[in-house]
Amino acid sequence: MHRKSLTELSRSLARRDFSSVELTHACLKRLERLNPTLNCFITPTPDLALAQARDADHQHARGTAGPLAGIPIAHKDIFCTDGVKTSCGSKILDNFIAPYDATVVERLRAAGMVMVGKTNMDEFAMGSSSETGFQGPVRSPWDINRVAGGSSGGSACAVAARIVPAATGTDTGGSIRLPAALCGITGLKPTYGLVSRHGMVAFASSLDQGGPIARSAEDVALLLGAMGGFDPKDSTSVERAPQDYVRSLATGVQGLRIGLPRQYFDAQLDAAIADCIHKVLETLERGGAKLKDIELPSTPLSIPAYYVVAPAEASSNLSRFDGVRFGYRCDNPEDLTDLYCRSRGEGFGAEVKRRIMIGTYVLSAGYYDAYYLKAQKIRRLIRDEFRAAFEQVDLIAGPTSPTTAFRLKERMDDPVSMYLSDIYTVSVNLAGLPAISIPSGEIGGLPVGMQLIGNHFDEARILAAAHAWQQQSDWHTRIPAGYGE
DSSP states (O other): OTTSOHHHHHHHHHHTSSOHHHHHHHHHHHHHHHHHHHOOEEEEOHHHHHHHHHHHHHHHHHTOOOTTTTOEEEEETTBOBTTBBOOTTOGGGTTOBOSSOOHHHHHHHHTTOEEEEEEOOSGGGOOSSSOSSTTOOOEETTEEEEEOOSSSHHHHHHHHTTSOSEEEEEOSSSTTHHHHHHHTSEEEEOOTTTBOOTTBOOSSTTTOOEEEEESSHHHHHHHHHHHBSOOTTOTTOOOOOOOOHHHHGGGOSTTOEEEEEGGGGSTTSOHHHHHHHHHHHHHHHHTTOEEEEEOOTTGGGHHHHHHHHHHHHHHHHGGGOSSSSSSOOOSSOSSHHHHHHHHHHHHSOHHHHHHHHHHHHHHSTTTIIIIIIHHHHHHHHHHHHHHHHTTTOSEEEEESOSSSOOBTTSSTTOHHHHHGGGTTTHHHHHHTOOEEEEEEEEETTEEEEEEEEESTTOHHHHHHHHHHHHHSOOGGGOOOTTOOO
16 A cells, blocks of 8 residues: 555555555554654654544545545654644743644545654754754654755655655745655655644745645645635735646646756756756757756855844744743753743753854844845845746746765764755745746666746646656656665
């Protein structure tokens, strides 16, 4: 059963080839066997999963089940889950039991999906490798000495290792797309405002966006239809008519104009990765797409702009974790100041502290104009360049990551090197655009991902193009060695 995609499982459950309880048992057994090695789950939820699976089987028996009913899913540990620990990969929230479900969790549960657990991640989603979490690093199923990508590395790893057919993630600067690329699966960062952020613990509120992780564009399209939509509980949610993303997959790429930014294929990109991307583009071109060279000149500025804006928002959002209301509290504080200082000092990890300090600095008097305001101007410039590009092309293509998965601890002592992992992804978040990473080849046995970027709310076109490629390739079906049985 673990070899079947989400879409295939949906058909099998509808035919009653097996029950949701049987499927869930199989996933839980794989979780129990593989997680000690991969460390991709923080909190398995077997009792809850089996209860939800039984409910789904009753829906199938009554003939009221939807296409997602009975299918197991894992949630990134940044989404609140009623009665289940929501730690954000941090010591400071390691004892926090959420009192409600995030809207994303609620909607997928209403669709009949079965939650098998909460996945490991970079602490508060701050990282590119899933190494900064309190529970330790996530290991890639392709090579356990390498990273799974971050910050949604646990979710991507769980899907790649065939523990679950699908998972949720969040993307603030590439945190769905980067682990999807490094783990050889498909991950979509939706348009900002398309998927509710209610109940998703905030890192950088103007950049964060939840999205689906699965094996194929077809699976992702099915998930997005259930996850997306207006939510009155989220002030940034956009009210739009619902779309049938699965039906739109048949659109194909005939006549599609795909832009190739010169800045995405520069000297810092591994030549072998560029080769993989060009092979995908050649396939799409044979299918009727038209390739066009374009310019996004502010791309090199996206990293410095992002690492001013995101920490500034993080320093504000994380101020609520003070040892008073919920979460970790230090022992025997001498006074209120000592309570604040030691609770935060002991509760937060090094990367989170680094970003809080940067954010506080750039927002401080005398530096706001020099750093934060300037970064926001660059953000507007990046957005305007994308807008101009989409007057010439329909989609923009390029690599997701400048390298394949690097070794564990290789970049932990070099934050700048780690931040540069996001060079091709952060500008999408600064502009609020949708983008998908799709498997596009392998180098030395490690997956390569290609990114497709669309205009605002153009998810259907992105998914159709991704699906067209996956109809002609099998990279998204590859299973890491040792995980097929």
